[in-house]
Amino acid sequence: MQRRTFVKAMSSMAAAGFMPQVFSASELNKPNFEIALSQYSFHRSIFGDSRKNYQTFIKLVHSDPDAVLQGPMDPREIVVVARQLGVGHVDLANILWFGRGQDKAWIQQFKNMAKDNNVGFTCLMCDELGKLGSSNKILRQQAIEKHKPWVETAAELGCLQLRVNAYGDGTYLAQLEQNAESMLQLAEFTQNMGIELVIENHGHPSSNAAWLAMLIEKVGHPNLGVYTDLDNFFMGGWNHSPQRRYDRTQGLIDLAPYTRGVSAKTHGFKANGQELTIDYFASLKILTDAGFNGFVCGEFEGKEMSEMQGSQATLDLLRATHRQIVGA
Template sequence: MKRRNFIRKSSSYGLAITLLGTYACKETKKKEMEEEGSAEMSGELAEPFFKLSLAQWSIHNMIREDGVDPYTFAELAKNWGFTGLEYVSQLYKEELEAADYSKEAMDAFVAKCNAESGKHGLENLIIMIDGQGDLATADAAQRKSAVENHYKWVDAAQAMGCHSIRVNLSGSTEPDEWTASSIDGLTQLATYAKDKNINVIVENHGGLSSNAEMLANVMVKVAMENCGTLPDFGNFCIRKEEDQCVEQYDIYKGVKELMPHAKAVSAKSHDFDADGNETVIDYVQMLQIVKDAGYTGHIGVEYEGSQLGEEAGIIATKELMINAAKKVI
């Protein structure tokens, strides 16, 4: 073969191979894009509309019974795939109460929490306050004392970069009395917290606070931007007898009524079926309510079950939230 003909034929073969390769590459890319689009349509690649935080109460048995240091909270949450932290004041009660909640003790608490959350790159979100007095008591003097007992926690939340403290409204079982006392207690505390850029948020947490319609009405009457709710998927028992709930508020109606005032959300869980669903709470329905309210912040996992250990229960709840979010419209 003459050199000229060889070069011409070689060039033709090379061009054919190049064109064939380009076509194959385009077809592969097209297929990948189609598969990616299909996955997005099915929700497989879509990120949840919320961020994941962990309520420290989920590890209260580890801390109280197994001796786990509460200051390892950030490390544990990081290892389990969370980005936000929701602290529980009573899990630090022993050391703080021993120091009579002195400024030095509170400052040390703040410093340790900040050091750990900073080291592990997590965001401090909420401190859940218990045992500091009844903000909804009918006794005005006791109510004022309870408000002032919460001041140190507002200051701690500010120093930790949290957005809120969670408080309880126990108080009277008489609706009008409870409502009036709740409005007054919250107004006093939210007024103090306002200057610190801290929200005062109320969880449906038993008693009349689990009557969502009444709690929402309190929020309307307080009418302060930094006072809101923390809807919990599972805390809607208004009255118990012998540790059994005898008066239960509709959990879906309750969350829907509290969401317009929500500054955080708590995903309560207890037990799971063979498919990984919560046995009592329909997470798809709950997350649909939350999304429909326009909420896109953190949702805190709060496992309280006995079927699984705390670590397994936390992970099961987290996986359920991610899977349920794919089914939300």
């Protein structure tokens, strides 16, 4: 399938008759959040089969990033898909267009497409830019410098936030100290660019919510917060077996005071539309009760449904959860 036909083919699967949310004056004073769609929900349509061998994939991302774009979907078409799904905001992932981040013509076309579809960008999630918590100070500074051009890209696109990873090496305490130095520098830089810096609980020590909360407190910068993933509370490496998990409820309580954005990940759904393993009402209620009122970004990661169907189901779940929370 050619890229130009992707959106046309997918549009037939979008839900019909979606009505945008309208809030009364009284509802505006209730716990609230806005809904966005994750670009990464369509990574299979963008990457095609290029991720089958992950080591080869990562090498290509750095050496020939356009070579991994083997699917029918152009990464920029996410704004068209979002509009078809009735969503006005999108979270972006740099890994999906790694070779185009500093391509001004490509970025301008992306902006034009977003404007044409009346879609805005919320958070730009950055990966593969080095370890901000490395024990090697030179490597830490190199990682900071690699992030800066993407901060500029985020600003050019009108993103509200830039998400980074607190990856490093050494003990938990060492990584806390090492990451804190880097995050302070980046928090200052992003603030000057009008972008909020957020750290996701995204594996390794950051999936230990107490550790991530301590990192935010140690840095103590008003432009630094957490991009809370409802599912990423597994500790250790990505392939650690058996998997060790930080209790989700406790994790959300720990991170709630610092949460500036939410990744609402789904893998599958029950017959009643609820996610298989995550209680969305309970999870988001913890965050809104703590004062969160930002963007909750739906990210479908399942394989039993198409990306369009799974994204639709994810957004439907978020809309239903929103109605529950504002009515609670």
